[in-house]
Amino acid sequence: xxxxxxxxxxxxxxxAAGLAxxxxxxxxxxxxxxxxEGRTPVEFWGNVFTTPExxxxxxxxxxxxxxxxxxxxxxxxxxxxxxDQKLKAAQAAGTAPDLYIQAGRLDTAARTGLLMxxxxxxxxxxxxxxxxxxxxxxxxxxxxxxxxxxxxxxxxLYWNRDLFEQAGLDPEAPPTSWEAMYDACEALASVxxxxxxxxxxxxxxxxxxxxxVAAQMHVAGHLPISEDWSTADAEDAKYEDLIxxxxxLQDEGWIPRQPLGGxxxxxxxxxxxVAMMSQGSWGMSELGADYPEVASVTGVAPWVQxxxxxxxxxxxxxNMKWVVDAKAKEPExxxxxxxxxxxxxxxxxxxxxxxxxxxxxPAREEVAEVVGADxxxxxxxxxxxxxxxxxxxxxxxxxxxxxxNLAMGDALQAGxxxxxxxxxxxxxxQKEIQKIIDREGLAEIRAEMDA
Amino acid sequence: MAISAPAxxxxxxxPSRRQDTSMAxxxxxxxxxxxxxxxxxxxxxxxxxxxxxxxxxxDSEFVGWKNFHDVLVDDKFWDAVLRGLQFVLMTVPVSxxxxxxxxxxATSVSRRVSTVLKVSIYIPSVISGVIASITFVIIYDYSGxxxxxLINIVGVPNQAWLGDPRWALAAIAVPAVWLGLxxxxxxxxxxxxxxxxxxxxxxxxxxxxxxxxxxxxxxxxMKNVLLFLLVTGFVGSIQQFxxxxxxTGGGPHGxxxxxxxxxxxxxxxxxxxxxxxxxxxxxxxxxxxxxSVIFRIVNSEKLxx
Numbered sequence: 001x002x003x004x005x006x007x008x009x010x011x012x013x014x015x016a017a018g019l020a021x022x023x024x025x026x027x028x029x030x031x032x033x034x035x036x037e038g039r040t041p042v043e044f045w046g047n048v049f050t051t052p053e054x055x056x057x058x059x060x061x062x063x064x065x066x067x068x069x070x071x072x073x074x075x076x077x078x079x080x081x082x083x084d085q086k087l088k089a090a091q092a093a094g095t096a097p098d099l100y101i102q103a104g105r106l107d108t109a110a111r112t113g114l115l116m117x118x119x120x121x122x123x124x125x126x127x128x129x130x131x132x133x134x135x136x137x138x139x140x141x142x143x144x145x146x147x148x149x150x151x152x153x154x155x156x157l158y159w160n161r162d163l164f165e166q167a168g169l170d171p172e173a174p175p176t177s178w179e180a181m182y183d184a185c186e187a188l189a190s191v192x193x194x195x196x197x198x199x200x201x202x203x204x205x206x207x208x209x210x211x212x213v214a215a216q217m218h219v220a221g222h223l224p225i226s227e228d229w230s231t232a233d234a235e236d237a238k239y240e241d242l243i244x245x246x247x248x249l250q251d252e253g254w255i256p257r258q259p260l261g262g263x264x265x266x267x268x269x270x271x272x273x274v275a276m277m278s279q280g281s282w283g284m285s286e287l288g289a290d291y292p293e294v295a296s297v298t299g300v301a302p303w304v305q306x307x308x309x310x311x312x313x314x315x316x317x318x319n320m321k322w323v324v325d326a327k328a329k330e331p332e333x334x335x336x337x338x339x340x341x342x343x344x345x346x347x348x349x350x351x352x353x354x355x356x357x358x359x360x361x362p363a364r365e366e367v368a369e370v371v372g373a374d375x376x377x378x379x380x381x382x383x384x385x386x387x388x389x390x391x392x393x394x395x396x397x398x399x400x401x402x403x404x405n406l407a408m409g410d411a412l413q414a415g416x417x418x419x420x421x422x423x424x425x426x427x428x429x430q431k432e433i434q435k436i437i438d439r440e441g442l443a444e445i446r447a448e449m450d451a
Numbered sequence: 452m453a454i455s456a457p458a459x460x461x462x463x464x465x466p467s468r469r470q471d472t473s474m475a476x477x478x479x480x481x482x483x484x485x486x487x488x489x490x491x492x493x494x495x496x497x498x499x500x501x502x503x504x505x506x507x508x509x510d511s512e513f514v515g516w517k518n519f520h521d522v523l524v525d526d527k528f529w530d531a532v533l534r535g536l537q538f539v540l541m542t543v544p545v546s547x548x549x550x551x552x553x554x555x556x557a558t559s560v561s562r563r564v565s566t567v568l569k570v571s572i573y574i575p576s577v578i579s580g581v582i583a584s585i586t587f588v589i590i591y592d593y594s595g596x597x598x599x600x601l602i603n604i605v606g607v608p609n610q611a612w613l614g615d616p617r618w619a620l621a622a623i624a625v626p627a628v629w630l631g632l633x634x635x636x637x638x639x640x641x642x643x644x645x646x647x648x649x650x651x652x653x654x655x656x657x658x659x660x661x662x663x664x665x666x667x668x669x670x671x672x673m674k675n676v677l678l679f680l681l682v683t684g685f686v687g688s689i690q691q692f693x694x695x696x697x698x699t700g701g702g703p704h705g706x707x708x709x710x711x712x713x714x715x716x717x718x719x720x721x722x723x724x725x726x727x728x729x730x731x732x733x734x735x736x737x738x739x740x741x742x743s744v745i746f747r748i749v750n751s752e753k754l755x756x
Contacts, residue, residue: 084719091507112722113509195594195609203614204702258593258614258703273594326508402720413704419616432527439521 035065039072040333043097045087047080050282051289052355060341060348067340071333080262091325098328099337102146103319104210107399107449110140116324118144121335126343134363136396137318141449146321147338148363150353153390154280154397155211155315157304158266158287161297163275166191174276174301177308178245185254188275198254200274201246202409203416207263208246209409210316211278213398215242216408218313219306224408224433225400229446232433234408235426241306243415243422250416257417270294278303280319281386285356295357300382302390310393317394319360346370358383361391399449401440407432501728518729528730530705531713532737534620535689538709541624542691543684546631547677553632554639555665569637576633584697587626588613591698613699616706623694623707631687635680642676643669678749682742689738710734 046057054077061075076097078086090096091114102109109115119127127144134148161171167187175181181199188198202208216223219242224234249255260268266283268274270291277283287295302310322342324334341348346367353362353371358380362368377383398405411429415422437443501518503511522528553572557565575583590597591612599609612622650668659667670677692711695701701708701716708716714734718727 085715088719094507108722112506194603195599204700205704206700206702256593256614257611260594268594401722410704413702417616417704419704435525 033072036072036074039070040330042071042073042099042330042333042337044073044075044337045078045097045100046075047083047101048077050286050356052285052357053352056352056355063348064337064340071330071336073337094327096325096327098330098334099322099324101149102321102323104402105137105318105397105399106145106321106323107140108401109323110143110145111445111449113326115145116326116328116331118147118324118335118338121324121331122147122339122343126339129343129364129366131361131363131365131368133317133361133391133394133396138321138363141451146323147342149320149322149342150360150363151317151391152281152319152360153315153317153386153394154319155214155278155303156281156283156386156390157276157301158269158279158283159276159299159301160269160272160294161299163188163191163272167275172299174299175304176302176310177304178306180308181304182248182252182254184276185249185252189252189254192275195273197256197260197274198276199249200260200268200277201249201255202263202278203246203250203255203257203413204259204263205406205409205413207259207409208412209402209405210397211263212242212408212412213405214313214315214395215303215305217395218309223398223400224429225404225437225442228443229400229437230443232430232437234411234429234433235423239408239411239426240415240422243412243425245306246412246416247418247422251418266291269298281359281390282356284359284382288357298382300385302385302393310389312393313395314393315390315395316397317391318397350374359386361387400442401436403436404433407436497728497732501725501732503725504723505725505728506723514725518725519733521726522730522733527705527708528710528713528733531708531710532734534706534708535691535710538620538624538627538691539685539688541621542627542631542688543681545624546628546635546684547680549628550632550635550639550680553636554643555669557636557640558643569640572636573633575630578630580630580693581697583626583630584694587622588698591622611703614703616703619699619703619706623691623698626698627688627691627694631684635684638676638680639673642673646672674749678746681749682745685745686738686742 044061048054049057057075057077061073064071064073087096087100106115110117122144130138130144130148131151133151137151138144138146138148157174159174164171164184167184167190169184169187175184185198192198202211213223216239220236220238222233222236224232224236224239226233246255250257260273264280264282266277266279266286267290269277269279269283270287272294281300284295284298284300287298302314305314322338324331324338328334343364346364347370349362349364349367350370353360353367354374354376358371358377359382362371371377407429410432411422411425414420414428415425419425420428500511502513502515504514504518505511553568557568557572560568591599593599593609593611593614596612598612602608602610610618612618646669650672651664654664654668689709690711691709692715695707695709695712696715699707701712711734714727714730717730718724721727
């Protein structure tokens with residue numbers, strides 16, 4: 001080997017070794033922090049959330065690490081599109097984090113042994129202070145398998161008052177029914193340019209899967225599976241109406257044919273590419289942080305329903321829970337952090353709800369009082385809408401496996417795009433749901449859950 | 452004995468030959484050991500575990516052939532395989548023809564132009580598939596994308612390239628062809644340069660034109676290389692994964708859910724892993740069968756100088 005080649009190879013190896021030393025062999029672990037020495041390490045994984053939420057997570061981790069000297073919390077942000085595979089790979093390798101944040105129902109994860117029950121880890125008084133709606137989404141068979149951070153409605157209507165005014169609509173009167181929505185879209189279409197739309201809703205299977213659960217219940221009075229989970233129940237003419245609603249919006253060009261961004265993002269609305277959007281209450285938090293000019297002219301209302309009745313099943317409610325992995329290496333230390341952050345001084349948790357523009361409901365009464373007393377609450381009129389007009393009329397997220405949500409999401413998308421008639425789309429969904437019921441033995445699972 | 456004598460002489464190996472064989476085994480050992488650890492043993496494990504409802508957290512339950520049965524009766528699995536074949540038809544022939552044309556051009560122009568051509572065509576091969584996917588997502592963006600801006604110029608309204616089931620698979624095929632063009636073109640150039648010039652000189656003396664020289668000399672002489680590219684292109688194309696994962700997630704309405712993505716979506720979504728393993732093994736059988744059929748139809752043969 002020539003001397004120069006040898007030197008180059010040696011330099012490359014040294015660089016590679018240096019780079020490797022910057023990282024760590026443990027997934028999710030950052031470079032060694034001297035402050036971690038001698039402490040019990042706790043791995044904590046979260047998603048990318050809205051700007052104020054991300055800032056809050058970073059702050060509490062820093063504060064917790066500074067507040068005591070026994071535990072060192074290592075927080076890692078995992079992007080949503082990599083979440084499932086990263087967590088699954090870590091579970092397979094036995095390196096799952098001690099604590100992670102989970103949206104959606106916990107039932108399947110609790111039933112299949114992925115989560116550690118928290119009743120013996122956390123103080124009974126702390127668990128007793130959890131509000132009823134938050135309990136509903138955090139328990140399985142009467143035991144806590146996650147500690148709720150918040151509950152929030154997942155489907156509300158946002159409208160841009162300025163654009164309403166430009167289109168000759170009353171800026172203080174958002175639509176409440178499907179018919180009124182058609183009228184509003186027709187008027188707004190005249191003021192929207194190329195690549196802009198009166199409304200942004202779900203247009204893909206996944207987003208339809210979780211955003212339309214309440215609408216399915218509202219129009220038909222039931223979900224697309226029997227209560228004992230033994231038979232599919234998707235072939236209902238009322239569901240055809242729901243598909244036709246989205247198909248009309250699509251055929252008229254009032255909603256885009258392709259998603260304008262992530263299903264849980266308010267970006268297109270913030271960029272004024274759309275005049276209205278369906279979005280969870282967290283949308284206001286994103287608008288307030290990233291699009292303050294648009295936030296100041298934004299109104300929030302319950303999402304439109306077929307009959308304009310906004311007093312039942314207008315949205316699902318749920319969201320972020322902190323869960324402890326069933327194989328957590330440091331469950332006690334993890335529980336101490338949960339107790340400190342979510343169950344301790346309400347002042348630690350309070351800023352989370354204030355900074356997210358009062359769009360999320362605290363999961364503990366004590367925290368709700370502190371948040372409600374914040375002077376800034378008076379400047380957040382949408383908060384009243386969320387908590388008084390939306391939250392009381394919500395239903396919990398569906399408990400059945402996600403594949404069933406997806407089957408209905410597929411039906412909505414196929415019918416909306418006109419690939420098949422609504423009846424044919426629902427017939428396919430019916431077969432798909434029945435296949436899942438039989439394959440997974442859902443009737444037995446339901447009986448086990450109810451036991 | 453009359454029979455045993457020649458048999459014994461066949462077994463007798465020259466000492467230097469034996470040394471060569473030992474050296475060959477030593478040279479092969481690292482790759483064989485690595486393949487055994489990372490391919491063979493996981494494959495055996497996969498076959499074993501596919502008969503279980505396997506979870507990482509609870510005791511596995513033996514379920515016999517249930518997982519294979521679930522896959523075989525699942526229309527979505529077969530739809531994904533058919534979609535994969537459709538994707539192969541969209542990408543492999545286009546890629547082969549384009550590579551052949553570029554390779555023909557590169558071998559007939561001056562050396563400097565040929566170098567520029569080879570470098571330009573090879574650049575996409577060193578770009579990460581994820582980066583290419585993100586780039587094309589931006590190009591296909593519904594509101595503000597480059598492609599829609601271009602078609603707007605000629606009066607055509609915005610199209611949902613990734614949101615319309617009619618377009619989505621083709622929209623993913625474009626970057627797939629672009630990314631694969633470099634390697635296949637370079638292999639074809641190498642094969643073309645390997646054809647003796649005397650063949651072409653003789654043909655030119657007989658008055659053969661470019662088309663005749665291509666059909667009667669170039670393509671027959673490249674038969675083995677074309678077969679290789681056909682089979683590797685087929686397997687690579689039907690196993691395409693990252694493009695649909697990043698660009699569409701398999702949507703709209705499953706229009707881009709290719710077989711590997713179908714399996715992956717089950718892997719990350721299912722409570723148990725048995726279904727994904729069974730689907731992967733069955734896909735292996737399907738791909739192996741189709742590849743062997745291609746080999747049978749297009750026989751490879753040794754070139755005769």
